Amino acid sequence: xxxxxxxxxxxxxxxxxxxxxxxxxxxxxxxxxxxxxxxxxxxxxxxxxxxxxxxxxxxxxxxxxxxxxxxxxxxxxxxxxxxxxxxxxxxxxxxxxxxxxxxxxxxxxxxxxx
Amino acid sequence: xxxxxxxxxxxxxxxxxxxxxxxxxxxxxxxxxxxxxxxxxxxxxxxxxxxxxxxxxxxxxxxxxxxxxxxxxxxxxxxxxxxxxxxxxxxxxxxxxxxxxxxxxxxxxxxxxx
Numbered sequence: 315x316x317x318x319x320x321x322x323x324x325x326x327x328x329x330x331x332x333x334x335x336x337x338x339x340x341x342x343x344x345x346x347x348x349x350x351x352x353x354x355x356x357x358x359x360x361x362x363x364x365x366x367x368x369x370x371x372x373x374x375x376x377x378x379x380x381x382x383x384x385x386x387x388x389x390x391x392x393x394x395x396x397x398x399x400x401x402x403x404x405x406x407x408x409x410x411x412x413x414x415x416x417x418x419x420x421x422x423x424x425x426x427x428x
Numbered sequence: 429x430x431x432x433x434x435x436x437x438x439x440x441x442x443x444x445x446x447x448x449x450x451x452x453x454x455x456x457x458x459x460x461x462x463x464x465x466x467x468x469x470x471x472x473x474x475x476x477x478x479x480x481x482x483x484x485x486x487x488x489x490x491x492x493x494x495x496x497x498x499x500x501x502x503x504x505x506x507x508x509x510x511x512x513x514x515x516x517x518x519x520x521x522x523x524x525x526x527x528x529x530x531x532x533x534x535x536x537x538x539x540x541x542x
Contacts (some may be wrong), residue, residue, distance in 0.1 A: 345527060346528035357518075357532075357533040357534060357535050358518070360530045403470075407527065414476075414483060414484045415473050415484060415486055416526055420471065422472040424536075
């Protein structure tokens, strides 16, 4: 199983900017793509779970898309706020016969300056 | 509704010892999965338990084991601790499992091996 890769590794934006991150994953044996938001000293917080090619999900100012054929997902944040500062993780669900695993990327660290 | 609870939150062990970590899932959730977080490797999937049975497994050595009780509480055990086992151990619960469903994380147990 190949790695899940996230880019960029870190990002600094100004309040009000819109931004997006990429998660690349192996398209073979795929079953689900998870996005999580992880603030320092807190638990990772679920944002989206997507399973179908072309899925688009939205939660407030945050949205995500999924392309399972080419193996990527985008996370968009519109009008970034300082409280959006966190590490954004994606995880790809890989199905290897009778064993399913969640393979995690290293995350994109977002800092929003007021 | 109470969240996922992990105990202990912090512990220090000596090389060669063993450690047991505990996880109480959200009420009604039958799946508990475990993850190791280290700075260089990111989040890595250890295993998932569902209704007292290990359902899915990551690529960790046999020193890492777990179990789940009839009330869905889970324990993870690491035997013959090595320095490299120092990490944040997270557990997560889900109603039906890691297969395309949202998983909810606890705050983690910080293990330091000296």
